[in-house]
Amino acid sequence: MRIDIITLFPGMFDGILSESIVGRAQKKGIIEIHKHNLRDFSGNKNRIIDDKPFGGGSGMVIMAEPVLKAVEFIKKQAAKTGKTVKYLKPKVVFLSPQGKLLDHKTADALSKEKHLILLCGHYEGFDERAMKAVDCEVSIGDYVLTGGELPAMVLVDAVARLVPGVVKEESSVQRDSFVNGLLDYNHYTRPRALPLARAQLKVPDVLFSGNHAEIEAWRKKDSLKNTLSKRPDLLKKVVLTETEKKYLEEIKKAVLKPQKRRLT
Incomplete structure (x- = not known):
């Protein structure tokens, strides 16, 4: 070019x-x-x-x-x-x-x-x-x-x-945000564990499972979750597969699920 x-x-x-x-x-x-x-x-x-x-x-x-x-x-x-x-x-x-x-x-x-x-x-x-x-x-x-x-x-x-x-x-370009109409999934690298003060910032266990199908499913869900949270307008334009629609409904239910109140 x-x-x-x-x-x-x-x-x-x-x-x-x-x-x-x-x-x-x-x-x-x-x-x-x-x-x-x-x-x-x-x-x-x-x-x-x-x-x-x-x-x-x-x-x-x-x-x-x-x-x-x-x-x-x-x-x-x-x-x-x-x-x-x-x-x-x-x-x-x-x-x-x-x-x-x-x-x-x-x-x-x-x-x-x-x-x-x-x-x-x-x-x-x-x-x-x-x-x-x-x-x-x-x-x-x-x-x-x-x-x-x-x-x-x-x-x-x-x-x-x-x-x-x-x-x-x-292949990394094909996974970028907006390529498939959605935002990218979250990324993680070493170290797996951060200092105690940041212990709540965990890496999802599925990424260490070695199960490529489960990792791919997690990434698709995370992509949908990020899009719903940050750019919901994109979901109106993209054509989702039946599996993606199912994942999206699960994410919406999890977001709307009422939190249990602790009794004091």
Whole structure:
């Protein structure tokens, strides 16, 4: 996969793109990431890419021409210098608070693309004529940030880990929260026993049973329990199996079960 990022602040991406999973994916040649300074496509010696809005009003608007030139340049460059894949028509994504909310389904769909071009918005936005080059708009939430750089970083990380070969244990990706519409189950590791002051924080015994069927059942129940407790809205969207429905009813009954009152 190739990812090109058009931004006014390419230096913001240096750390996030060179570390952890995304950094290793680039070293392996699974993903190529290129940054482009929008000012390089200004067409003027002062590298100005914004101007006052027609009709008056506050703020500045990014001009359409630099954006269109940048996208066209990247398309031509990718066609000539692609190393890891034969690039098809790239998908141009505009990071905008007006876009579709980024969720697992969207990230998964984007991970199947061969080439993404990410446009980072700024100021009052882009001249609407620049939208001619955009295929879709994506948002990371109903709030406004200084620019589209942080949302672009989030999108790159969410998409990259879904590309085959990026995460060493791909089975762990398939168990992540939201993959099946539910939250993930709880995880535990050593030591099994914590100091006495925290003795009440026990690890479920079933995880030491060696019975894989029972462990899998516990994990499914715990996933449903977490979803019911933290994100009950997700249960309205997901299609549960008959076994999962049974587990969910058991969990609800346990939650609603009246506590025995001690006599004093």
